[in-house]
Amino acid sequence: MLVLVTGAAGMIGRKFVERLARDGRLGSEPIEKLALTDVVAPAEPNAMFTVASRADDIAEPGVAQALVKDRPQLIVHLAALVSGEAESDFEKGYRVNLDGTRNLLEAVRGVGHGYRPRFVFASSIAVFGAPFPAIIPDEFHLTPLTSYGTQKAIGELLLADYTRRGFLDGVGLRFPTICVRPGAPNKAASGFFSNIIREPLAGKEAVLPVPETVRHTHASPRAAVAFIVHAATMDTEAIGPRRSLSMPGVCVTVGEQIASLRKIAGDKVVKRIRREPDAAITRIVAGWPERFDPARATSLGFRAESDFDDIVRAHIEDELGGKVE
Amino acid sequence: MLVLVTGAAGMIGRKFVERLARDGRLGSEPIEKLALTDVVAPAEPNAMFTVASRADDIAEPGVAQALVKDRPQLIVHLAALVSGEAESDFEKGYRVNLDGTRNLLEAVRGVGHGYRPRFVFASSIAVFGAPFPAIIPDEFHLTPLTSYGTQKAIGELLLADYTRRGFLDGVGLRFPTICVRPGAPNKAASGFFSNIIREPLAGKEAVLPVPETVRHTHASPRAAVAFIVHAATMDTEAIGPRRSLSMPGVCVTVGEQIASLRKIAGDKVVKRIRREPDAAITRIVAGWPERFDPARATSLGFRAESDFDDIVRAHIEDELGGKVE
Numbered sequence: 215m216l217v218l219v220t221g222a223a224g225m226i227g228r229k230f231v232e233r234l235a236r237d238g239r240l241g242s243e244p245i246e247k248l249a250l251t252d253v254v255a256p257a258e259p260n261a262m263f264t265v266a267s268r269a270d271d272i273a274e275p276g277v278a279q280a281l282v283k284d285r286p287q288l289i290v291h292l293a294a295l296v297s298g299e300a301e302s303d304f305e306k307g308y309r310v311n312l313d314g315t316r317n318l319l320e321a322v323r324g325v326g327h328g329y330r331p332r333f334v335f336a337s338s339i340a341v342f343g344a345p346f347p348a349i350i351p352d353e354f355h356l357t358p359l360t361s362y363g364t365q366k367a368i369g370e371l372l373l374a375d376y377t378r379r380g381f382l383d384g385v386g387l388r389f390p391t392i393c394v395r396p397g398a399p400n401k402a403a404s405g406f407f408s409n410i411i412r413e414p415l416a417g418k419e420a421v422l423p424v425p426e427t428v429r430h431t432h433a434s435p436r437a438a439v440a441f442i443v444h445a446a447t448m449d450t451e452a453i454g455p456r457r458s459l460s461m462p463g464v465c466v467t468v469g470e471q472i473a474s475l476r477k478i479a480g481d482k483v484v485k486r487i488r489r490e491p492d493a494a495i496t497r498i499v500a501g502w503p504e505r506f507d508p509a510r511a512t513s514l515g516f517r518a519e520s521d522f523d524d525i526v527r528a529h530i531e532d533e534l535g536g537k538v539e
Numbered sequence: 540m541l542v543l544v545t546g547a548a549g550m551i552g553r554k555f556v557e558r559l560a561r562d563g564r565l566g567s568e569p570i571e572k573l574a575l576t577d578v579v580a581p582a583e584p585n586a587m588f589t590v591a592s593r594a595d596d597i598a599e600p601g602v603a604q605a606l607v608k609d610r611p612q613l614i615v616h617l618a619a620l621v622s623g624e625a626e627s628d629f630e631k632g633y634r635v636n637l638d639g640t641r642n643l644l645e646a647v648r649g650v651g652h653g654y655r656p657r658f659v660f661a662s663s664i665a666v667f668g669a670p671f672p673a674i675i676p677d678e679f680h681l682t683p684l685t686s687y688g689t690q691k692a693i694g695e696l697l698l699a700d701y702t703r704r705g706f707l708d709g710v711g712l713r714f715p716t717i718c719v720r721p722g723a724p725n726k727a728a729s730g731f732f733s734n735i736i737r738e739p740l741a742g743k744e745a746v747l748p749v750p751e752t753v754r755h756t757h758a759s760p761r762a763a764v765a766f767i768v769h770a771a772t773m774d775t776e777a778i779g780p781r782r783s784l785s786m787p788g789v790c791v792t793v794g795e796q797i798a799s800l801r802k803i804a805g806d807k808v809v810k811r812i813r814r815e816p817d818a819a820i821t822r823i824v825a826g827w828p829e830r831f832d833p834a835r836a837t838s839l840g841f842r843a844e845s846d847f848d849d850i851v852r853a854h855i856e857d858e859l860g861g862k863v864e
Contacts, residue, residue: 304704343780355680357781364700368693375689379629455668456682
């Protein structure tokens with residue numbers, strides 16, 4: 215099968231591509247060719263199949279058409295301008311996240327002749343906006359409070375309509391916060407959720423700016439890749455017309471995150487977390503959703519870790535070669 | 540004040556314009572100039588203020604900019620391709636209902652220099668899609684099952700984001716079914732709700748294709764105009780970030796509609812309704828929402844008729860000069 219991945223240079227994109235290279239197939243279908251694109255040319259993995267990587271701007275006219283002209287059976291559309299930048303640069307956010315997505319959907323529709331690929335769209339819990347119920351149901355309405363969330367919600371609506379019309383077979387995945395994010399400490403307000411696990415495990419100090427009572431929902435990068443693989447291979451008949459699904463995750467307090475770290479890596483590692491309360495970050499985080507009801511996704515076979523211990527272990531295995539400093 | 544009305548040649552547009560011509564003001568503000576546009580040049584009312592009418596296609600580049608260049612303080616955006624045509628002509632529907640709306644929002648943003656008009660957007664209950672709860676709350680999520688509903692839901696999302704960003708002061712109105720629609724019998728599946736009142740009152744026969752137990756929510760054209768006037772003049776501070784509101788209406792069965800007609804116009808008029816069950820129409824109507832909870836709209840001062848008798852009386856007063864055949 216032919217596979218197209220947009221946003222393939224991002225963290226989730228790279229990990230999904232690595233998994234395809236390792237498996238060589240998706241479900242029962244061997245991969246023949248993998249096309250990767252992003253604003254910078256994505257790294258090409260060592261794989262048994264052909265890989266073509268290119269730098270593209272799908273918001274430019276004609277680019278999306280070129281990407282789908284050899285009719286990939288699977289399109290994984292991860293490309294997006296991140297939340298902070300979509301908020302600070304209004305025009306760029308709409309250009310990348312709305313026009314880019316619409317161009318890709320329109321390019322698929324334009325192929326015609328019965329072409330109807332599986333189309334996996336990375337959405338976000340940012341489609342929901344406060345005030346929230348304690349547990350946000352799949353049927354909670356879309357009232358984003360950011361331009362990024364607005365653009366993702368519009369993407370969900372388009373995905374559902376293009377699917378209903380028979381132009382493609384769409385699945386939208388609302389990712390929870392990804393933890394533990396690999397790489398350098400992140401300055402995003404949510405960065406500490408990963409920092410307090412990743413940095414101590416690497417022998418470094420991390421700052422905790424919020425109380426240990428803060429509650430949030432997490433899934434590992436490995437789980438995020440598994441969501442995409444499942445969305446790419448599942449029987450979509452059972453989804454019905456509501457094509458976007460809140461993904462499962464592990465709902466824990468910061469205190470429970472730290473307890474997992476202690477259990478797996480010991481007190482010496484936990485002591486590298488420095489408490490430095492930050493009122494601004496605490497206030498931002500207080501406005502975030504804590505818990506989702508992923509009933510539809512779990513009934514359709516999507517699986518995340520069952521507790522935070524597993525998330526810490528996944529990070530140690532996947533990023534640290536099984537070793538803790 | 541300067542007022543711009545798009546879709547001003549449509550039924551609601553014409554009635555809103557007539558009301559402005561009659562009142563000469565909106566709230567406490569006298570109207571100085573009224574700009575009207577539609578795909579055909581709207582009729583100009585006799586009014587104390589200046590009226591400029593033109594035929595325009597707001598999906599064309601530059602058109603929306605020309606419409607807002609003299610900075611209307613109020614924009615009433617009613618222009619839309621109707622549901623049936625947006626379903627049969629996919630491209631035209633997205634062009635008019637999505638690109639047209641976005642062009643107008645972008646033109647407003649482009650004016651800059653503190654320009655921040657009140658922007659009243661005609662949305663629709665078509666933003667909701669089955670399965671429904673018995674009463675659809677304002678917080679029910681947006682899962683349209685038509686391209687028209689998708690385009691209106693996207694309009695609601697854009698309206699909220701442009702408002703949040705401070706580019707305009709948006710209010711979205713989800714209209715219920717308008718009854719009694721004046722004019723010739725309508726072939727839309729919903730046409731009978733109006734036909735069975737309007738035609739008998741005009742001395743003509745009407746066909747009822749569904750059982751009398753069918754339940755639906757209605758507001759008169761007069762109430763629809765009042766919704767727009769209220770949205771144009773209300774204090775929007777209390778709306779909060781969720782800018783689109785399900786409007787109130789009268790929830791009745793077809794049997795209750797007929798009982799009102801009998802009470803007001805007598806048995807002779809009711810006898811002009813001919814029962815001719817139509818399985819296809821009955822099946823379509825069975826998938827429609829019956830009842831909404833307009834709690835947010837009513838708490839914000841939006842008012843519809845309190846019973847169906849008032850809807851029948853409004854039609855007789857506004858369309859028949861108070862006389863029944």
